[in-house]
Every structure is written in structure tokens, then in C-alpha cells.
Amino acid sequence: MINVLIVLFVVVFVAQVVRIFEISNIITKTKNEVSDRSNHINGILLLLSGIGLLVFFFWQRAEWMDQTLQISASEHGPLIDNLWDTTMGLIIVVFLILTPLLFGVAFIYRGKENNQASYITHNNKLEFFWTAIPAVVLMALISYGLVVWGKIVNQDISDAMVVEVYAKQFNWTARYAGDDNQLGRADVRFVGGKNELGVISQSTKDSQIENLDKKIQKLTNDIKKSENPAEKKLISKRLEKLEKKKKTLMTYFITTPMDKLMAAEDDIITKELHLPVGKKVLFKFRSQDVIHSAYLPHFRVQMNCVPGTTTQFAFTPTITSADMKKELNNDSFEYVMLCNKICGAAHYNMQMKVIVETEEEYNAWLETQNQTKISNL
Amino acid sequence: MGIEGHHKENFFSKYVFSLDHKMISKQFLITGMVMGVIAMVMSALFRIQLANPGESSSILGTFLGRWAEGGVMSPDIYLSLVTIHGTIMVFFVLTGGLSGTFANLLIPLQIGARDMASGFLNMLSYWFFFASSVVMIVSLFVQSGPASAGWTIYPPLSAVPETISGSGLGMTLWLVSMTLFIVSSLLGGLNYIVTVLNLRAEGMSLTRLPLTVWALLVTAILGVLSFPVLLSAALLLVFDRSFGTSFFLSDILVQGEVLSHAGGNPILFQHLFWFLGHPEVYIVLLPALGITSEIIATNSRKPIFGYRAMIGSILAIAFLSFIVWGHHMFITGMNPFLGSVFVFTTLLIAIPSAIKVFNYIATLWRGNLQFTPAMLFSIGLVSTFITGGLTGLILGDSALDINVHDTYFVVAHFHIVMGLSAIFGMLAGVYHWFPKMYGRLMNLKLGYIHFWGTFICAYGTFFPMHFLGMAGLPRRYYSNTAFPMFDNLLDINEVVSFFAIAGALIQVVFFFNFFYSIFRGPISSQNPWKSNTLEWTTPVERIHGNWPGEIPSVHRWAYDYSKPGMDDDFVSQIVPMKEGEEEHH
Ligand code: HEM
Numbered sequence A: 001m002i003n004v005l006i007v008l009f010v011v012v013f014v015a016q017v018v019r020i021f022e023i024s025n026i027i028t029k030t031k032n033e034v035s036d037r038s039n040h041i042n043g044i045l046l047l048l049s050g051i052g053l054l055v056f057f058f059w060q061r062a063e064w065m066d067q068t069l070q071i072s073a074s075e076h077g078p079l080i081d082n083l084w085d086t087t088m089g090l091i092i093v094v095f096l097i098l099t100p101l102l103f104g105v106a107f108i109y110r111g112k113e114n115n116q117a118s119y120i121t122h123n124n125k126l127e128f129f130w131t132a133i134p135a136v137v138l139m140a141l142i143s144y145g146l147v148v149w150g151k152i153v154n155q156d157i158s159d160a161m162v163v164e165v166y167a168k169q170f171n172w173t174a175r176y177a178g179d180d181n182q183l184g185r186a187d188v189r190f191v192g193g194k195n196e197l198g199v200i201s202q203s204t205k206d207s208q209i210e211n212l213d214k215k216i217q218k219l220t221n222d223i224k225k226s227e228n229p230a231e232k233k234l235i236s237k238r239l240e241k242l243e244k245k246k247k248t249l250m251t252y253f254i255t256t257p258m259d260k261l262m263a264a265e266d267d268i269i270t271k272e273l274h275l276p277v278g279k280k281v282l283f284k285f286r287s288q289d290v291i292h293s294a295y296l297p298h299f300r301v302q303m304n305c306v307p308g309t310t311t312q313f314a315f316t317p318t319i320t321s322a323d324m325k326k327e328l329n330n331d332s333f334e335y336v337m338l339c340n341k342i343c344g345a346a347h348y349n350m351q352m353k354v355i356v357e358t359e360e361e362y363n364a365w366l367e368t369q370n371q372t373k374i375s376n377l
Numbered sequence B: 001m002g003i004e005g006h007h008k009e010n011f012f013s014k015y016v017f018s019l020d021h022k023m024i025s026k027q028f029l030i031t032g033m034v035m036g037v038i039a040m041v042m043s044a045l046f047r048i049q050l051a052n053p054g055e056s057s058s059i060l061g062t063f064l065g066r067w068a069e070g071g072v073m074s075p076d077i078y079l080s081l082v083t084i085h086g087t088i089m090v091f092f093v094l095t096g097g098l099s100g101t102f103a104n105l106l107i108p109l110q111i112g113a114r115d116m117a118s119g120f121l122n123m124l125s126y127w128f129f130f131a132s133s134v135v136m137i138v139s140l141f142v143q144s145g146p147a148s149a150g151w152t153i154y155p156p157l158s159a160v161p162e163t164i165s166g167s168g169l170g171m172t173l174w175l176v177s178m179t180l181f182i183v184s185s186l187l188g189g190l191n192y193i194v195t196v197l198n199l200r201a202e203g204m205s206l207t208r209l210p211l212t213v214w215a216l217l218v219t220a221i222l223g224v225l226s227f228p229v230l231l232s233a234a235l236l237l238v239f240d241r242s243f244g245t246s247f248f249l250s251d252i253l254v255q256g257e258v259l260s261h262a263g264g265n266p267i268l269f270q271h272l273f274w275f276l277g278h279p280e281v282y283i284v285l286l287p288a289l290g291i292t293s294e295i296i297a298t299n300s301r302k303p304i305f306g307y308r309a310m311i312g313s314i315l316a317i318a319f320l321s322f323i324v325w326g327h328h329m330f331i332t333g334m335n336p337f338l339g340s341v342f343v344f345t346t347l348l349i350a351i352p353s354a355i356k357v358f359n360y361i362a363t364l365w366r367g368n369l370q371f372t373p374a375m376l377f378s379i380g381l382v383s384t385f386i387t388g389g390l391t392g393l394i395l396g397d398s399a400l401d402i403n404v405h406d407t408y409f410v411v412a413h414f415h416i417v418m419g420l421s422a423i424f425g426m427l428a429g430v431y432h433w434f435p436k437m438y439g440r441l442m443n444l445k446l447g448y449i450h451f452w453g454t455f456i457c458a459y460g461t462f463f464p465m466h467f468l469g470m471a472g473l474p475r476r477y478y479s480n481t482a483f484p485m486f487d488n489l490l491d492i493n494e495v496v497s498f499f500a501i502a503g504a505l506i507q508v509v510f511f512f513n514f515f516y517s518i519f520r521g522p523i524s525s526q527n528p529w530k531s532n533t534l535e536w537t538t539p540v541e542r543i544h545g546n547w548p549g550e551i552p553s554v555h556r557w558a559y560d561y562s563k564p565g566m567d568d569d570f571v572s573q574i575v576p577m578k579e580g581e582e583e584h585h
């Protein structure tokens, strides 16, 4: 009902506006043409809007800059931040030159009845300079950018601590590599029961096969008891599926070399990400369903998690959570990992707590995670 | 089709299945405008959602019905709205609507042709566009919701319906719609290219062509070269979705079942998508730049500065746009060296873009500027092109992209440089060529109100988004409340939403002005802007075949404004050279 009224109201309103508009046009007999006066007014407005744009720009910076990301908490972070500041500085300078130039020129040359424009078609010298100067500046910028990029992607990872980050709709799981610093093999086809990440190891295989066998046993019994042929068919289909799954598991298990199986046993699965400060980590990213993106803004780290492949990113955290709280004067501050690639309905709430702490604290924490060690699952 | 071929026209042949390029142009424009309103309303709705997280809003309840039970929008519907908003804006408004309108209107009129090379293909192009629009709208009403995997429809999200509800029937319809759209744009594009190359009037050499036509020609070439790649990506996706192939899918576990797809690679899709996607940005932008070149020269009463440099930069941008697609994929795990190559090519685009900006400003310099609404929108375009283009230097730099990729910084960047610039160019074109389309003038004052309102709201909406991005806020977030680190961004969001809604409301002025002037606007004179180009030598009545008699021949370039020694401050292209006059450019 109210909707209908609103629509009616709008229609009547528009109709009235049209009438007033028509009448006022007749009364004032305004010429529908650009005049010196309209040029003058619009020229001034252009000048004001140029100034306004700059004021708006500075106002936003004053008002909101402290809500943007503050100091970075990783070793490569300052490299990115310096490149950012340089580039940002450059584009702000260009913005502050070109904007007043555009609106200023528009204001100064606003049309007047008796003015005459100059017939200027081109100017080779000028055009050469304004092609060459941006080209030189850009070459410098590209070189600087690529040097930084190279430093970030070509880190020495031989002694980095390996951690897997595993994405699925809609949460993150971490897997620590254990004492051997080697992640065991994993595959989505191995996911089942407590083995959330599909890690392939002796113990996960045993527990899963045991599980499967129980189920198979039960179904086999059911089939014997059942009288109904339709039901029989259904059960035998399910049975077939389980047998197939068992076969897949066995194949994976058999084709995984012994050292990989052993490497998996001491892996630890956790729901929080703890990192020792000052130690390089090598993240290995996997996803089980759609593309996610692991985004750690405070560390200037981001990498997509792509089903079917593993991606990686190495970095060194430099500030503990406790120090960052002090630095930011915010007791409730925590590092987080967000998902930054659209991945479904709860994309906006896919997070994992990240804690950077001293080596001792980290080791103490890892001790407490023993019950999610693969060999204990 | 010559004028002698006058057959009886009825309502259908004149307004519906018209073969006349001028009518087809209007059809594209009106369809594009309708789609634009839909997409704009969507953006207003999801901005309301963002500014009032979790609160019940009667507006949302009223507009969205079962999509917003109790006035609260669901995350699925939020993502659908964002997806369809982006799709409609990019493809339907700024590709179909913009190129379709102005390529159809201006190519034959400005090169001196009686119509397009093939009127029939041209009509087909419109009807495919229409059909694709209808399918897209229909997809809004399916039970499981419209496509919701983002306008970039990355698989597996877009391929596996279990992962998001919009990837069921909604996604199928999206793909059908886009397929029709691509057919439309190929039919149109081929026609535009052939027409420009073959049907130019006598004397209309390529170096006398107005920059609008140059831009539309290059746009058509980009489209013809890149849309087929999107088509192939879409078809492969259809195979993966419906016929069990594994081009883009591998090792996927949903709802406890491992899918049978194996060996595919989701990143392959992104390569195919962005091979179109990046040129698409320029398909959107170049016509707008062409339109502004024309309007700025005319209303500065001055030749466009650096005509050849303008053509050169259009060609350079077009060429480079094919080798930069990887800048959308720096953090997909792509080989870092490949990333470096894309950084290099991407930042190179800044050079021709800078040249264009300098040329625009130099054209204004020492001009006698006539601030029509079209001129104001063109100046607005130059401003947004500067502001938005500059942040491209950040996003094109892989090391910096790590931290702002897929955040609101990107949303700010592309809305300003692509969205606003192209919309401003389109509106400028509508104001400028309205007399050519309808034989009447639009109201000037309303045009001013529209421009100033739009300009202010546009910056008010999109500039603050940079700060959201620099705070690390990801795009495509239904709500910012799940992370304490975003709690204090609410005031920025309120500013954004305020301007977004005000900006949407201001458009009412434009629509009123547009439709009112079609019927009641003052009758236009033949050449209301004192312009040089050929379209203003045709009669106001807009006849079939464009020129009543012979097609005039062309004697000079399009930019002889305020040429010394001439009687007027403009010289139509059909005026022969005077004795001893030099042809400049
Ligand atoms: C009417 C004014 C507009 C407003 C208020 C608006 C607002 C927005 C916002 C806030 C988003 C991001 C939502 C999110 O990530 O959660 C968005 C997405 C988008 N908009 Fe707009 N927009 C407007 C006009 C345009 C125009 C003119 C274009 C044309 C290029 C456009 C193209 C897009 C695209 C491509 C996306 C990305 C969709 C996706 O993430 O899949 N928008 N818009």
C-alpha cells in the first residue's frame, strides 16, 4: 500500500515539476544558448571545483590517513612501503600540478563573445618533451619497482620455516611441518574424518581405512538382511563407492615414498597461525574448493590459494603482536589473515588469527598443539 | 541505400526493425540507458547495505522483496548485485550502450556515408544486444539467484553450483547472455571497421578523419580481436559446467565429495578472461576519449592539439592493451619473471595516456571556451582520467599490488579512470549529438545542474574509496563488521554512500531533460555548435540516406577552428581550400 502511495507521489511530483519548469521557461524567456554570462559562471565554478578537489583531497588525508595501514611488520614491508611512498609522492605531485592546470586553464580561457581562439595545431618541441620526460620518469619507476619485486620473490628460502596455509569455504587451517621442517604429501581425495587437510601418512591411512572397513562391513551386512531389491541396489551402489574410495586411498598411499609418509607424521594442524618473530617462514598455500586469497595486510603479504596447485610466499615477521599493540596504542589489536578473493557467501568473514611472538612463546604454544599432530589424530 | 529507394514505412520498419543507422543508434542508447538505471539502482542498494551493516532497512525490504527478508540483504544477494552491477555497467552500458550508440550514429555521418556497410547486420547486432539484455534481466528472477561470482566469473566458483547459489541457473543465463552479447559486438564491430575503411566520402583521407571515428575504428578492431577469446573462455566454462570436462577444474572437494574433474587449471581461465578483459577497458574508454577530443576542439573553437599524436597514442594504447593482461594476476602464483614483463608493458601505457592529457589541456589553452554541458562533461573526463590514471602507476607495479590487490583501492581506481571517464564521455556525447538524434536541443540549465551534481557526487563517491583500500579493506565484502580492524571505517563508508545515493538521484534531472526534450525541446538549427564535421551538413530532419542530394566531398581536416584568414571561427570540412591556403596538421 505504502509503496503504491510512494509511486503515486513521485509521479505527481514529477508532473508538477514539469509544469513549473515549462511555465518558468515561458516567463523568463531564457535563451537556451551558451552566453557570456553562462560561460562566466561555469568558468568560475570550474575554478572553484578545481580548488575544491584539492581541498577535498587534503581534507581526506588529514581526516583518514591514520585509519589506513600503519607500519609494516615484516622484513620486506619497508621495501614496499618506501616504493609506495615514492610512487604516491610522485603521483600526488603530478595530480597537484595537472588538476589546477586543467581547471585554471578552463577558467582563464572561458569564452567571451569577441574573443578569438589561437590557431595552434601542434608543437613538435613541446610534444617531444612531454613524451620524453614521462618516459624517463617511468623507466626509473619501473626499475625501482622491479628491484623491489625481485627482492621479495627471490628470497633465500633454504632455511625458512615451512608452514602450509589451507583454504576452504569459509575458514583457514594451518599445518606446521614439525621437527623435520618438511610437509608431508596431501591430496583432497585423502580428506576424511579428522584428517581435514588430506594428509597422506601411515596413521591417517590406517585410521581412514579402519573407518572405511567398518562402514563396508556394515553395508555388507545390511545388504544380506535387506529384502527389498530397490534398497539392495542403493546399498550396493554406496558400497561400490566406498570400495572405490578405499582403492584410491591405497593407491595414493602406495605411491607415496616412505620418506614423505614419515615427513607427514610430525605435521601439526592448527586453527591459529603463530609465528616466531625474526624467523623467515615459507607459506605453502592450498585450497580445496574455490580460489581464495590469503591476505595479511599488516605484513604486506598476499597470495592466491588455487585448487589443484600449490602457491608460495616467503617473508619474515619483525614485530611481535605484543609490540604492535604498544606501537599502535591499541590493546585489542591482533594480526589477521583475511580472504581477499571472492569465494562465496561468507567471503567477508573468512579469517584466521595470526600471532607473532618470541621463539620461546612460539615453542611453548606448539607443545600445546600436540593432540592435532598427524600421528595423534 | 539511396534516397530514391523510398519504400513505404510502417511503425515496425521505422522504429523496431529499422535498418537506418540513426534509428539503430537510438535503440542502443535507450537500451543502454535502461540497463544503466538498473545497474545504478543496484549500486545504490548495496551501498545502503554497506553503510548500515546488519540494520534493517525498509528501502531494501521494499525494493528487494524476498531477497531482503526483513529489510536485511543476504550475502548471496549482495554478491549477485555487485556482479550484475559490474557486468551491466561494463558490457551493457559502456560497451553496447556507448560504442553501439556513437559508432552507429557518427561513423556514417562523419565519414560521409549514406549508411553502414550492411544495414542488416547492423540491425542484427542491435537485436542480439537486446536479446542479451533481456536474458541478463531475466536471470535476476531465477529462484537460486543471478550470477554472483563477480563480473570476472573466475572458476571454480562460477563453475561449481555447490560453492555459491548464483552459480546454478543464474550463471547459465549469464553465459547465454554474454554469448549473445559477444555475437552482437562482433557483428557491430566488423560492420564499423568495413564502413570506415570502405565508405568514406571523396577526400576523406585517414588523416582528415575526425578523432571520434579514429577512436571508434580502433575500438572496433580491439573488440573483434579480443571478444572471441572471451567467447572461447565462456564456451570452455560451459563445457566444464555441463559436460564434465576439466579445462579449469582440478582437485575440488565440495560437500564431502571430490569432483571427478582432474587436471585442469583455474588460472588458465584468468589468462583467457583478461586477454579480453584488459582491452575491454579500452573498448570502454577509447570511444569516450574520441568523443571528448571532438567536443573539446569544437567548444574551444581551436584545432585539437597534436592531431597526429592523438592518433598515435590511440594506436599505441590499443597495441599495448593486448600485452598487459597479466597485471590482473600478479598474485595468482604466476612466474615472478613474467610478472616483471607485465609491469614493464603496463607502466608504458602511461606514456600515450599522458600525451593525451597534455594534448587536451593544450587544446583548452588560448581557446575561447564555450561551456556547453557536453564541454563540461568532457573537461570532467579529463579530470577523472588524470586522477584515476595516476593510481594505475601503483596497481601496475607488482610489488605494490601485493598489498592493494582486490581492495577498495582497485575499486576506486577503475571506477574513476574507466567508469567515470567513460560515463562522462557518454553523457558528453549525448548532450552534444542530441540535436542530431532528435532535431531538438536539450535544456541548458538542467544540463548544468546535472553536470555539477554528477561531478561533485562522482568524486565524493569514489575518491574516499582509496582510503578504504589503503586500510586493507577487500572488495566484494558484504559487510565490514567481521574484522575489528575495519570498525572505524564506517564514517568513510557513510560519506561514500551519501554521495552515491545523491549522485543516483541527480540523474533524474538528466532523464527528465532527455525525454522532455525529445518531445518539447526547442527545434535545433542545422549546426548548433558551429562545428566542422560532416554530420552537421545534413538536414535537421534526419532523412534516410543522410544527405538529400549528392554526398559532399571533403576538402580539409575536421579541426579548422579559428583559422586565420577565414570569415568564421569554423570552416566545415566540405569547404574547398582557398587560394593559397595551407592545409595544417
Ligand atoms: C552509479 C555509480 C556507481 C556506484 C555507486 C558504484 C559502486 C560500486 C561499488 C561500491 C562496487 C564494489 C562493491 C564490492 O566490491 O563489494 C562496485 C563494483 C563494480 N562497479 Fe560500480 N559503481 C558505480 C558505477 C559504475 C560504473 C559507471 C561502472 C563502469 C565501469 C562500474 C563498474 C563496476 C565494476 C566492474 C565492479 C566490480 C564488480 C565485481 O566486483 O565483480 N560501476 N561498484
Ligand SMILES: [Cu+2]
Pocket (backbone or CB within 6 Å): A167, A168, A170, A291, A292, A293, A339, A340, A341, A342, A343, A347, A350
Ligand atoms: Cu575465501
Ligand SMILES: [Cu+2]
Pocket (backbone or CB within 6 Å): B277, B278, B281, B324, B325, B327, B328
Ligand atoms: Cu588490465
